[in-house]
Amino acid sequence: MTRTLDRPAASPLFRPISTGRRLRNRLATALVTAAFLLAVVPLLWVLYTVLRFGVKVVTSSAWWTHSLSGLLSFQAGGGVYHAIYGTLTQALVCAVFSIPIGLMVGIYLVEYGARSRLEKITTFMVDILTGVPSIVAALFVYALWITILGFPRSGFAVSLALVLLMVPVIVRTTEEMLRIVPNDLREASYALGVPKWKTIVKIVIPTALSGIVTGIMLALARVMGETAPLLVLVGYAPFINYNLFEGNMAALPLVMVSERNNPTPAGVDRMWGAALTLVLLITLFNLLATVVARRSAIKAK
Amino acid sequence: MARRLDLEHVNIYYGNFHAVSDVSLMVPPHSVTAFIGPSGCGKSTVLRTINRMHEVIPGARVEGRVLLDGEDVYGPGVDPVDVRRTIGMVFQRPNPFPTMSIRDNVVAGLKLQGVKNKAKLNETAEQALRAANLWDEVRDRLNKPGGGLSGGQQQRLCIARAVAVAPDVLLMDEPCSALDPISTLAIEDLISELKRDFTIVIVTHNMQQAARVSDQTAFFNLRATGEPGQLVEIDQTQKIFANPTQRATEDYITGRFG
Ligand SMILES: Nc1ncnc2c1ncn2[C@@H]1O[C@H](COP(=O)(O)OP(=O)(O)OP(=O)(O)O)[C@@H](O)[C@H]1O
Ligand SMILES: [Mg+2]
Numbered sequence: 413m414t415r416t417l418d419r420p421a422a423s424p425l426f427r428p429i430s431t432g433r434r435l436r437n438r439l440a441t442a443l444v445t446a447a448f449l450l451a452v453v454p455l456l457w458v459l460y461t462v463l464r465f466g467v468k469v470v471t472s473s474a475w476w477t478h479s480l481s482g483l484l485s486f487q488a489g490g491g492v493y494h495a496i497y498g499t500l501t502q503a504l505v506c507a508v509f510s511i512p513i514g515l516m517v518g519i520y521l522v523e524y525g526a527r528s529r530l531e532k533i534t535t536f537m538v539d540i541l542t543g544v545p546s547i548v549a550a551l552f553v554y555a556l557w558i559t560i561l562g563f564p565r566s567g568f569a570v571s572l573a574l575v576l577l578m579v580p581v582i583v584r585t586t587e588e589m590l591r592i593v594p595n596d597l598r599e600a601s602y603a604l605g606v607p608k609w610k611t612i613v614k615i616v617i618p619t620a621l622s623g624i625v626t627g628i629m630l631a632l633a634r635v636m637g638e639t640a641p642l643l644v645l646v647g648y649a650p651f652i653n654y655n656l657f658e659g660n661m662a663a664l665p666l667v668m669v670s671e672r673n674n675p676t677p678a679g680v681d682r683m684w685g686a687a688l689t690l691v692l693l694i695t696l697f698n699l700l701a702t703v704v705a706r707r708s709a710i711k712a713k
Numbered sequence: 714m715a716r717r718l719d720l721e722h723v724n725i726y727y728g729n730f731h732a733v734s735d736v737s738l739m740v741p742p743h744s745v746t747a748f749i750g751p752s753g754c755g756k757s758t759v760l761r762t763i764n765r766m767h768e769v770i771p772g773a774r775v776e777g778r779v780l781l782d783g784e785d786v787y788g789p790g791v792d793p794v795d796v797r798r799t800i801g802m803v804f805q806r807p808n809p810f811p812t813m814s815i816r817d818n819v820v821a822g823l824k825l826q827g828v829k830n831k832a833k834l835n836e837t838a839e840q841a842l843r844a845a846n847l848w849d850e851v852r853d854r855l856n857k858p859g860g861g862l863s864g865g866q867q868q869r870l871c872i873a874r875a876v877a878v879a880p881d882v883l884l885m886d887e888p889c890s891a892l893d894p895i896s897t898l899a900i901e902d903l904i905s906e907l908k909r910d911f912t913i914v915i916v917t918h919n920m921q922q923a924a925r926v927s928d929q930t931a932f933f934n935l936r937a938t939g940e941p942g943q944l945v946e947i948d949q950t951q952k953i954f955a956n957p958t959q960r961a962t963e964d965y966i967t968g969r970f971g
Contacts, residue, residue, distance in 0.1 A: 602797060603804075615810055
């Protein structure tokens, strides 16, 4: 007892958490959890619905190997390989144009722009292009490619509209990824007597590659689900059309749109089947992106 | 092959900011020259001017002449890429290329200059790593990424990388500032060995280091903030540390500064 008297009465160094803080913590935790559920529930619901109606359709082998050619609207069966072909080729052609253009614009902006007038104008244009709705891009291609230049409506016209949508996304990703490459690496390379272009190709781009690849794959996935350009620029065909430059051509979103007007059970099945197929394709691309990104990622150990 | 380096009335600018004024000095071949001076006086700036790294910064420019064995590196028609191949540089922070293995890091300069011969590259990698005192530590993980090394090892990797392109002059900007005393000693030993093949200029904040490794020492100072940095004096290292001619030098070295 006497010992405690020796010491002056000092408040303890550490105090228990106050009730107010505890309450605020509870409240914030509850809010964050609620927000999370609010975001996740619809997502799972969508997935569940698509799976519930779609699984039985896409598990038939004819789905992947046949088209809807010759089937009457109430007849069950058939498949969508014609639409998968359409979606994939249109996306591929779009990628072939967009990736080099987007990459090069991104590289210009970061490595060569140096706050010039042209850089500012380009950035501004890319910003505007990012905000252009897909239907407007489609109408623009319609006006230019079909009305003025006189080409027919075709899968290729769709690809052109998709290019307009994809290029700004790739420019943005490339730009952001290149900007986070430390300047030290560029200087280290210059100091070894490596010319600037080689520094960009061999040092800067490989360092940023995994991010760029992820961005491109995500952009591609996005573009594959675009519907407006399809509605405006190509007619739907229930049969396969290998010619990207002429004639009606199916794509998965178009199958959904056209089968939605078909009130028979067969139509409903096809619609959900096409929806699930599109989700699967996009998931596949995202997985591919992850794999590629992992393989090209910077290894520390 | 080591070469002689001369700076003649060099003035250096960042845009409108006059960073360094009127530096003239001579660096003999096979010697180590130390740059000392307070922070912000322009040591790094002068160093980067020597191998034309300064002009990489937008708006930066240089007046005066930098002569390598009498030839102006800023002469008309001189390719800065060639200059940097001849005058190598090691930076303050180790900066190995993160996408490359240890071996590829060392021979990155040669590879990017177009050398393809595998045997030659491997041989150069070993020589350079031995020269940088790193070979024994990494010999059985040459294919592992360079980013997995410790800070000191990374710095020696960067020295190996600079040495591998066989420059004539080696510029080092505070190569030991992030290192422990043992790695620092290893790099100092290395510098004394590299002197046989290269002309070396080293920036350091460490007086003992300057005294230990250098043959001549240059003291830079700022008259006042906002004023350009200038070369106060350059002389044999012993002379600078034993009895400098300038009062400012003596104050700086003995720690009586300002
Ligand atoms: N990129 C730049 N743009 C504008 N000014 C710069 C730049 N780099 C350096 N400076 C300025 O130039 C002057 C000299 O800088 P420098 O880096 O050469 O100093 P230093 O002697 O190397 O200093 P430290 O010992 O801290 O490394 C400083 O006033 C600095 O602010
Ligand atoms: Mg410095």
